[in-house]
């Protein structure tokens with residue numbers, strides 16, 4: 001089915017944005033010239049409210065087996081294409097949330113379908129190896145072609161993993177192992193180390209910590225959860241570590257009006273980080289590593305300046321802590337650079353950079369020193385999935401061939417300017433429009449209004465996500481073009497006009 005749809009090339013109207021013409025008094029957003037012939041639909045199309053009857057039926061069926069509280073609706077991935085997600089009731093929605101920011105080049109990209117139908121790739125699809133012990137012949141080449149070709153500055157080593165949480169979890173272990181070997185001065189554990197680690201006691205299981213930030217999100221496994229501080233529901237009833245938590249800067253907007261206040265706020269947070277490092281060392285639980293997102297995503301799209309991150313990187317180096325940048329949500333081009341930390345303009349931005357989502361495979365890059373010294377210290381059965389490296393290599397080709405980072409910068413500018421306009425039009429509802437590339441967000445006056453906007457937008461064919469207490473986050477794929485932005489802004493304006 002999908003291949004027949006792919007063959008049905010849809011020529012987009014060059015003249016006008018259909019949404020502008022559809023209803024009387026619409027938003028001012030202009031239609032961009034559409035010069036592309038894409039394998040994509042020309043706009044949302046809604047048949048039912050969402051979830052429709054078929055989705056409700058399936059939710060009930062699955063509810064007999066698992067908790068379905070988080071399910072939005074069921075999807076028809078065969079019919080979904082480009083920026084459009086189609087559901088089982090035949091509703092077609094412009095997807096600006098993309099499976100929690102994890103679709104790099106839209107649904108059913110022809111280049112990926114072609115790759116998957118290539119008989120040479122069949123054995124990769126059919127056989128899932130235990131990569132840590134029995135990798136396939138083409139694994140070094142594929143990993144070089146994919147992950148190493150986009151390695152962050154100063155990093156030539158990468159460890160693949162399955163998901164974001166387990167990438168971070170293993171990155172933390174790598175930081176602890178590195179730190180203990182540094183303390184010992186060598187990598188040979190004592191008899192006491194070996195005996196005590198078996199009963200969860202020091203010195204084999206040392207009292208070390210990872211410093212994280214209030215509002216941060218690094219995953220839901222036991223170690224990463226100790227560094228996640230975005231919402232109580234993620235953490236409730238789960239035992240955790242007593243590790244230091246620093247404040248993340250709360251910037252005031254518009255940035256250009258609050259330069260001094262924001263500088264002071266960032267300086268305050270950096271001071272607190274240094275205090276915590278000293279306090280935890282005195283407490284006998286030294287900070288082995290600092291973990292931070294370049295933009296706190298789940299926690300509410302909280303930004304900080306390049307100077308803040310430079311300061312933090314310097315503090316980590318000064319106190320001998322590893323610096324781990326979690327790019328699980330920001331990585332892969334969505335901020336207009338392949339890695340969000342590139343915006344800091346540093347040659348040596350981090351010791352570890354973790355990724356997942358748009359990179360399709362999880363994993364982390366690291367400095368040579370953070371390579372675990374013995375086999376099986378950083379290990380699990382699958383250690384990633386070679387099919388994901390195969391797809392990623394092609395995704396990167398598409399990003400280069402279609403100049404998608406330039407597209408992101410172009411669309412991102414239009415999106416952010418549109419959000420500025422809308423917040424000026426609806427000052428009682430919207431505030432704090434912010435973003436980098438298409439990684440944008442806006443605050444809504446209350447949690448309830450935010451949730452109501454999300455549902456109303458969905459019924460009009462626009463899929464968005466929430467984050468933090470009352471923010472809306474925009475996470476389109478890299479193929480989200482200027483005309484998609486205008487289409488979104490027009491519909492979003494209609495939704496806001498209803499709310500006002």
Ligand SMILES: Cc1ncc(COP(=O)(O)O)c(C=O)c1O
Pocket residue numbers: 100163164165166168217218219220293297298326327328329330356357
């Ligand atoms: C910054 C960040 N780190 C880690 C994770 C955890 O990734 P996963 O859900 O794949 O475990 C997420 C997920 O949203 C994330 O945004």
